[in-house]
Amino acid sequence: MSPTAAPPVEPPKAGPSRLRRRAAAVDEAREAEALRRPVRRRTRRSDHPDDFEFVRLNVPCQWACPVLTDVPDYIFAIAGGDRDKSYLINRATNLIPGVLGHVCSRPCEAACRHGEPDLGEPVAICHLKRVAADFRNQDHQWPDRLFPDSGCTVGVVGGGPAGLAAAQLLAALGHGVTVYEAMPRLGGMLMYGIPVFRLPRELVEAEIGRLLDSGIIVKTGVHVGHDITVPELLARHQAVVLATGTSLARGLAIPSGDLPGVHSGLDFMMNVNDGRPPAVGRRVVTIGGGFTAHDCARSVLRLGAAESYLCVRTTEEDLWVTREEILETKREGVRYLNLVSSMQIAGSDRVEGVVFARNRLGPVGKYGQRMPVAIEGSEFVFAADMVIAATGQYADTTLAAAAFGAAPRFDPRHGTCEVPGLFAAGDFCTGAATVIEAMGHARRVAQAVDEYLTGARRLRRVVRVRPSADTPRPRAWDFIPRADMPMLAVPQRLAAFGAVVKTGFPAPVGERESHRCYLCHMKYEIRLADCIACGLCAAVCPRDCIGPAAAAGPGMPPVWTERWDEAAAVVIDSVRCIRCGLCLRVCPTRCIEVERVEIADVAAGE
Ligand SMILES: Cc1cc2nc3c(=O)[nH]c(=O)nc-3n(C[C@H](O)[C@H](O)[C@H](O)COP(=O)(O)OP(=O)(O)OC[C@H]3O[C@@H](n4cnc5c(N)ncnc54)[C@H](O)[C@@H]3O)c2cc1C
Ligand code: SF4
Ligand code: SF4
Ligand code: SF4
Known part of the structure; x- marks a missing residue:
């Protein structure tokens, strides 16, 4: 065990009498000498596995973020009132911080130390990202170029989060990039999937719009596979990245699953977002429990349905969407039918209902959620005049299969395949995921493309270690309760489809919420x-x-x-430590040092 690793047993608490004895024993001359001693710490970059392990265990928010956002650093900037700096810290690895501030799936918050059982609730990391975006003063700034022109060009197929994240990094690495997008506008599911009441389109356009003047060429309205083939792109560019998402909806594989009145959730949302919303029924059943299902169930209420039901095989606790989305979905009047599986669509000419079977919760599945087990003989008919199936999406691999005889097999981690120069990124490669996961994957693939083009690994992942002052946080900040996101009143939401539900933290609320962050990137160590x-x-x-x-x-x-009296050393269990700084302030010999650690991708050789 290293002195900063988790201890095998709980450390003891010093009692007052022992404290007095110890305090009396302090050698005053030694204390005075320690106070005069110069600080020897320095900034360094490390690729030692122990330093990465320290970040994994101690800065769980950064480690959990697929693009390794420096969370404590951007929250600290907000606490200091510098929202521009906070935005730019986000922007270093994430081209759309404001967008993510609205819709991120927040793996960081699930990992946040403040959410540990005896410490309250996670810091509102995602809402703070939005604070930085909402209240920044300056215009967007594009991250610096890391390398000069390479003379190579890359074709990126698909202008969703993955394609754009790959394009951004490839351009920063010095390659010429052309994005080919089938739709008239960039953004992928940000533009055509997620409803506008969760994500304002001006923000999407503003954050990705700067691609147009950053040297990246964008060709919209080009459907690769129809207008140009993948081999033609490979002849035009030195490498091609397929980032076409998961554009095909899984149908309902049950009897009468294709009756009139049954809609695909993905197609439904794409039509709604394209300004062509289908007529909705009076009593609508949506089958599925993911983002798409929730968006459909909420949208139909705004489009005139009197009743909207969301039918899930397990329970709300096992759904992947955030608790906040579930709460707001309920507030709007959507009712959950938990623990049901659809068996058949009822009706002869068109939908009249759904035959469901009831489930009970069974064993824990591979992702930690309880699996549904059907209860025999529990079938019942649930009346509905419209059914939306939002039960999953998958990638259309025909554009590559048509070109190469069979669909290339892509390595899920780096997006490489057996065709030289051909790569895949985002949901197309990994299966349906989330915006931030698609972007994280695309950044990894962009580095694989760069290595393919240059023959070198030009970005190096390091742990940056910097000397730091004591925490500026008073202990009282540890007891600030998590701020709730202000929400638009339900009647106003339902009256106007585009009315944005989450209205955002006012600046002072954001600043107060930022004070809650322990700044876990501080590393307290005893000399x-x-x-x-x-x-x-x-x-x-x-x-x-x-x-x-x-x-x-x-x-x-x-x-x-x-x-x-047995002490050979005094050690800190940094995984439990909340960086309050009290130890440092009472230490008579000032032998507790503070450094800041964070993971960063830097140009090799820097
Ligand atoms: C309704 C809905 C709500 C969602 N809500 C959330 C949420 O709140 N939070 C979250 O994190 N995730 C959410 N997701 C998931 C998230 O949107 C995706 O994981 C993410 O967009 C994947 O990014 P991508 O770039 O891989 O694919 P996409 O966003 O699908 O982008 C693919 C792009 O490729 C283009 N394209 C496809 N075929 C071709 C072709 N042949 N030629 C040229 N271009 C082509 C498409 O037009 C599209 O622009 C949601 C998804 C849906 C459908
Ligand atoms: S308290 Fe702050 S630094 Fe620590 S895990 Fe949470 S957000 Fe990250
Ligand atoms: S991008 Fe998402 S996962 Fe990463 S820090 Fe921000 S809110 Fe958390
Ligand atoms: S910083 Fe606070 S929590 Fe951490 S070891 Fe010191 S006194 Fe304990």
Whole structure:
């Protein structure tokens, strides 16, 4: 165990009497000497596995973000009132921070230390991203070019989040990029899938619009496969990235699943977003529990349906959408039918209802959710005059299959395949995922393309370690409750389809929420040579995560102990530590040092 790794046992709390004894034992001359000593820390970049492991365990929000957003750093910038800086920190790896501030699936919040059972709720990381975007003063700034022109060009097929993220990084790496997009507008599902009441289109256009003047060529209205083939693109460019998403909806594979009145959720949302909403029924049943299903169930209420039901095989707890979306869906009047599986569409000429079977929760599946198990003989008919099936999407591989005889097999991690120069990114390669996952994947694929074109790995992932001052956070900030996102009143939402539901944090609320972040990228470490094991730090620590460790034998790291008289070292369990800084402030020899750590992709050789 390294001194900063998780301890095998809970550390002891120093009692007041022991504290007094230890405090009295402090050698004043030694303390004075320690205070005079110059700070020896320096900035460094590390690719040592221990440093990556430290970030994985200690900065869980950055580690969980598929584009490795430097979360504590951007939240710290908001706390300091610098929303422009916060926006640019986001923008370094994410070309659409404002968009993600509205619709991100927030893997970071699920990992946030503040959400641990005894620490309250996660920081509203995603809403703070929106604060930075909403209140920044300056115009968007495109990240700097990392390398000069390579002389190579890359064709990116698909202008959704994945295609655009790949295009952005490839351009920064010095390659000429042309994006081929079938639809009239860029954005993919941001433009044609997600409804406008969750994501204003001006924001999408503003954030991706700068692609047009950043040297990237955009060709909209070009359907690759019809207007130009993949081999033709490969002849035109040195590499081609397919980022065409999952454009085909899985139908309802049940009897009468194609009766009139049954719609595909994906097609329904695309028609709604294209300004051609289909006529909706009075009593609408939507089957499915993902983003698309929720958007359909909420949209039909805005389009005139009297009743909207969302039917899921398991329970709300097992759905992938955020709790907030579920709550707002319910507030708008959508009713959930949990633990049901559709067996058949009822009706002869058109939909009259759905035959469902009831489920119970069975064993835990591979993603940790309980699996549904059908209850025999539990079928019942649920009346409906419109059914929307939002039960999944898959990639249309025909554009590559038609060209090469069989669909190339893409490596899911780096998007490579057996055809030289051909790559795949985002949902097209991984299957239906989320915006931020598609972008994270595309950035990885862009690096694989760069390596293919240049024969070198030109971006290096490092842990940047910088000296830092003590935390500026007073302890009281640890007790600020999480702020709720203000929402538009339900009647106003239902009255106007485009009325945006989440109205955004006012700036002061955002600033207050930013104060909640512990700044876990701070690394507290004890300079053992100067530690006198006085126990003052342990006495003030609110998390019982600093304390004595006894020698465990030659070559072995020290282990936590109850006894200060056995202390061979004083260690910090940094995974429990909330970076309050109390230990540092009471330490009489100032032997606790603070550094800031973060993961970054830097040009190799830098
Ligand atoms: C209704 C709905 C709601 C969603 N809500 C959320 C949400 O709230 N949060 C979240 O994180 N994720 C959400 N998702 C998922 C998210 O939108 C996708 O994971 C993400 O857009 C995938 O990005 P992509 O670039 O891989 O694919 P896409 O966004 O699908 O983009 C693919 C692009 O390729 C173009 N294209 C396709 N074929 C061709 C061709 N032959 N030639 C040229 N261009 C072509 C398409 O027109 C499109 O622009 C939602 C999805 C849907 C459908
Ligand atoms: S408290 Fe802040 S730094 Fe720590 S995990 Fe949460 S958002 Fe990240
Ligand atoms: S992009 Fe999403 S996952 Fe990454 S930090 Fe922002 S909200 Fe979290
Ligand atoms: S920073 Fe706070 S929580 Fe962390 S070891 Fe020091 S006193 Fe304990």
